[in-house]
Amino acid sequence: MLLRKDLRLLAALRREIRGYAPGFLLPQREPHGALDGELHQLATTPADVVALQVDRLLTLARAGQASGPSTGVTTIAAALEAGEQSFVQRVASELHQFWRGFMAERWEGLRCRMEADIRHRGASMASRGLSATLNSLHPAVSYDSGVLHIRDERSWKVFEWSRMVLHPSPLASTWLLRDDPWDDGGTHLVYPVGPSGASGGDPAAGPVAEGELGKVIGEARLLLLSDLGSSRTTTExxxxxxxSASTVSYHLLRLHRVGLLNRVREGSRVYYQRTPEADRLVARRYRRSLTPQLAGA
Incomplete structure (x- = not known):
């Protein structure tokens, strides 16, 4: 895909990043996710940082290529010959083209799924603990006695004292690890997110953003969801x-697990309210239901 759009440097970096990725490729996140600000950070990375980190990447890539440099290594090295500033500006430009061509229209749906997974993992951490949460990320990932083990055709160990950032990804098909031995940016673990937005979501709920909402989540859950524009308790x-309170509690639990409800405890009471994603789904359904009436008015 990247080569078809002539994003050759981006394709080469993607191909040669195995474990270590230059820290400048992960700029500090801007408030409200301002892409232009992040790309500006990338494009203005100091030359000495670019030179050092790309050299590390190329050294590691060449070490694994007994038969000579790959096309990816050659492309990266050639781009660096034009100068470090030119190199990062080209990376930033290709990332912007990739965003505009492949990601912009899909971003809202992808963001909702990632945010739902983050809420799910946070709730899991609070209720089940660190070990159970990390063990649920991916079949190849397991956590025991302060060490995160990743076992398949590649095998890694990440120790508890390492700083780790978890990244849910709707685009990844398996785990990806950025384990920086120089600790320029810590350890980053990418894991795939299923279509429900959380690996532990309710499979019966299905892809809530598509189709008729009532048919997808059930009429009883839709009724409760529609009434949760304001926070309410199970009893209310x-x-x-x-x-019955037990029936309501069951439905609320399922809606919460797939990221459609927020849950807040105040003393002995627990209040539920729709998430922003659920607000959009309910509003979209409401607009569709009004359309025939407005057309005939």
Missing amino acids: LAERHRM
């Missing part, structure tokens, strides 16, 4: 909709 919802 049971009284308002003439359901």
Whole structure:
């Protein structure tokens, strides 16, 4: 895909990054996710940092190539010959082209799935603990006695004292690890996110952003979700909709697990309210239901 769009330097970097990735490729995140700011950080990386980190990447890449340099190594080395500033400006330009051509239209859906997974992992960490949460990331990943083990055709150990950042990705098909031996940016573990937005989500709920919402999540859950524009407790919802508290609690748990509800405890009471993603789904459904009436008015 990258080569078809002539993003050759980006394709070469993607091919040669195995474990170590230059830290300048992971700029500090801007408030509100401002892409232009992050690309500006990348494009203005100091020359000495670029030279040092690209040299590390090329050294590691060449070490694994007994039959001579690959096309990726050759492309990266040739781009660096034009100067470090030119190199990072080209990377930033190709990333911008990739965003505009492949990611911009898909971003809202991808972001919602990642945010839902982050909420799911946070809730899992609070209720089940660190070990159970890390063990649920991917079949190849396991955590025991302060060490994160990753076992398949590649094998890694990451120790507890290492700083680790977890990245849920709807685009990844397996785990990806950036384990920086020079600690320029810590250890980053990418793991795949399923279509429900959380690996531990309710499989019966399905892809909530598609199709008729009531058919996807069930009419009872849709009824409760529609009433949670304001925060309410299980007891309040049971009284308002003439359901048993246990039935309401069951539905709320499933809605919370797939990222459609936020949950906040205040003393002995637990309040539920729709997430921004759920607000958009309910609003979209409401607009669709009004369309025939407005058309005939």
